[in-house]
Amino acid sequence: MAIAHSKQAGPPAGRGMNGIARVGDADRALPWIVVISIVSLAFNDLPALLPIGEISQDAFIYALPILTLFLLRSSGDIEVPTMLLWFTAAFTAVVLAGIVVNYDDIATYQFKGRTGMERVVTQGMTFALGIVITVLAYNLGRRGMxxxxxxxxxxxxxxxxxxxxxxxxxxxxxxxxxxxxxxxxxxxxxxxxxxxxxxxxxxxxxxxxxxxxxxxxxxxxxxxxxxxxxxxxxxxxxxxxxxxxxxxxxxxxxxxxxxxxxxxxxxxxxxxxxxxxxxxxxxxxxxxxxxxxxxxxxxxxxxxxxxxxxxxxDLDQEENVSNVTRTAAIKSAFSMFTDQPLLGVGLGQFGFLYRHHLQADDFRSYEVRAYILDDETTPWPPIYSIHARLLAETGLFGYLIWLVFIFSLFARSCSNTLRSGPDTAPLHLATAMTLFGLLILGASIDSFRFFGGWIAAGLALGFAGDRNLRPPGARPQPSAKRQRPDP
Known part of the structure; x- marks a missing residue:
């Protein structure tokens, strides 16, 4: 296996004699594995099979290694898009800087059976998993999947x-x-x-x-x-x-x-x-x-x-999260942001500081009262908004890096929708719709576990090159030379 930079990497190499590609078992099975993997995204409440935290109930986690193996078997190499490299490096640098600045506090945090460094590691792993999914989606898009x-x-x-x-x-x-x-x-x-x-x-x-x-x-x-x-x-x-x-x-x-x-x-x-x-x-x-x-x-x-x-x-049925609880969490996040506006309080550290930023009026909610108990059986305090979470935990620098990355891919997908033919325009449109939905959904969820968003980001990156503006299912041409698309 080879991991190639997207600027040097060419299309998947042909196999067989005289440069004629030979379709193997992996090539025939890959489309089915892709379909099964996408369907598995619908199941995120399975009985946990592995001790890997909150993601252990996602069916996609168990399909992901199989998808990766079949993709490697079929293509032989993995390309990493340049823009994703820059985003990952910049966001990681901000996270590490935030940890260094707040290290004295993070090293002493302990709440609900978890430590500050443990939260850094687990949340960092979830983010890294999202990057891996983006790379896989990028390569699937380039292979016409x-x-x-x-x-x-x-x-x-x-x-x-x-x-x-x-x-x-x-x-x-x-x-x-x-x-x-x-x-x-x-x-x-x-x-x-x-x-x-x-x-x-x-x-x-x-x-x-x-x-x-x-x-x-x-x-x-x-x-x-x-x-x-x-x-x-x-x-x-x-x-x-x-x-x-x-x-x-x-x-x-x-x-x-x-x-x-x-x-x-x-x-x-x-x-x-x-x-x-x-x-x-x-x-x-x-x-x-x-x-x-x-x-x-x-x-x-x-x-x-x-x-x-x-x-x-039943008129007594209410939202599983009350407005009071949601408002209290978001206000706490913005309070942390005002304390550490540039680098935040540290990735994954919101729960440790949550109770210190609450106001008296917030305790009307029984959920808030449960969140502040130092009891492993009670839930971990959520933020309910990825926008508020990134501002609180990674500061203005981390939030802007994430926002620019997602919004630029959304704008690119919209542009590709307008300049592409009827065969590929719907795919660019679907990618733009998903990324736009992610920005809106960020007001309601605070997790990096939105795997569909990472897939859409990878596809947007994969569609960026002109050679990827091909009819769905078409194979890349055996030439690494790029050409500008027709206007």
Whole structure:
């Protein structure tokens, strides 16, 4: 195996006599492994099989080594994009500088059975895993495997919808279907059947409804695009995701879906200014109403749920995270940022300082009171926002490095969408939709575990070179020389 710099690396070398590529078992199996790996992203609540922390319940973690081996067997080398190298080096330098500056405090932190350096290592490993996933996605994109990523996303949406049907059936105790859901839950959920927690909120294959929204942020763009120009297929998958998001009753998921659907509509109606203005106006009004009066969305979702399951939605069901808890965490993060504005308090250190930045009013929430207990059985304090987390833990430098990296890839994907032909434009569009969804989703999740976002980043980097603007599934040409694309 060879790891090559993307500027020197050429296309995968041909195998066989006289330069004629010979398709081996790894070449034939790789597309199937890609599809299975993408589908595995839908399952993040499996019973833990390995002692590797929070990621031990993600099915993708177990599919990743197999995908890597088959990719290496098929291609023989791995290319690392230059832009990713610079991003990794810059972000790592900021993290290390933050650790050095705060080392005296980090070395003494101990809370809920964890130490400061332990948190640095575990969170650093999660970030490193994201970089590895980005490199793999980059190489898959360069080898024309994006068509199989799309197929995997479509399959994952159908699987999530099928599990959702069984889950809805369990709400009203439908014979046969309810026992099927209970058996299935014992396999795909670490706690088994827990539908009583969310009586009328759809979580499908995910750990909870918020993570279902995270999954759909990646599956919707790549599942909705049609590589053959079938707009009816796009409409069908968009409608399916809309139903899933509404039944999940997640405001964040609905907001992300709305903006992603707006990008999708922009692409297909970009030559109709009147339609774009109408859609944009409707989206702005909808977002304003959702932010100003969240009960309006809840009433709408409850009404649809009642029609779907034939029973009244439980009005006592609340968000699994209260607004008080979320606000307290974000305010604490910004308080840490004001104390250490440049380099932050150190990667993974938020939980140790959380209780010192709370205000008296925050203790109204029983969740906040549980988070500050030095008890290993209580949850670790979350931040609920990757934007707030990066500002608090890596400072302004770390946050800007991450933001510039993601936003530049989003802008590049939008540009490629406009200048590419009908064969490849939908793939650039799906990548742009996912990256834009990641920026919005960052207001609700604080983890580097959004593997779909890392995959989209790798594909955006892989699509950057002109030789990668080829029809889905096409093989790279046996020439390492780059040529400028036609305008």
């Amino acid at each position: 994006t068509v199989h990523i799309v197929r995997g996303a479509k399959a994952a949406l159908l699987i999530m919808a099928a599990v959702g049907v069984l889950e809805c059936a369990s709400w009203v105790n439908v014979p046969v279907l309810t026992p099927m859901h209970e058996v299935l839950s014992s396999v795909i959920h670490s706690a088994g059947e827990t539908s009583t927690v969310y009586v009328t909120r759809l979580r499908m294959t995910a750990f909870e409804v918020s993570w279902a929204g995270v999954m759909l942020t990646f599956f919707f763009p790549f599942g909705a695009v049609s590589l053959k120009g079938r707009r009816l297929e796009t409409v069908a998958y968009t409608g399916l995701v809309a139903i899933l998001v509404i039944l999940a009753q997640s405001r964040t998921a609905l907001l992300v879906f709305g903006f992603q659907a707006l990008l999708l509509g922009w692409y297909y109606a970009r030559h109709r200014v009147d339609l774009l203005v109408l859609a944009l106006t409707g989206a702005v009004i909808g977002a304003f109403l959702l932010a100003a009066e969240p009960t309006a969305y809840r009433k709408m979702a409850d009404a649809i749920t009642e029609m779907a399951v034939g029973q009244d939605a």
